Amino acid sequence: MKNTYKLPQREERGGLFRLINRFLRMDSSMSEVIHVRFLPQILFLAFLCLLYIGNRHYAEKKVRDINHLENEVEDLRADYTTLKADFMYESKQSEVAKRAAELGLKESKELPVLIKQVETK
Structure with a gap:
């Protein structure tokens, strides 16, 4: 089935899509399937697909x-x-005593003395 719809003639301009059409050299069979006027929508959808894929990877x-x-x-x-x-474990009293013994220090065997302060008035 051949495309019988004719677009109104416009003046020749050097637009982006005309340039793409000229360099891609779309033959008549391809132009029946994908018309150049749909190219902006196709490019927009391709851009959205690229954004979607990039977002997914991110x-x-x-x-x-x-x-x-x-x-x-x-x-x-x-x-x-x-x-x-x-x-x-290292901060236990027995472990500290072992390490102190290596340095030559000995653990005191005497009980500590409690010093009380007498209050004077």
């Missing part, structure tokens, strides 16, 4: 980044817990 990249950061936070939390447990 979102997937952000999800991967979030998962990576969550794993890193979990590792840091485990390191913190381990270091805190090690610190609590």
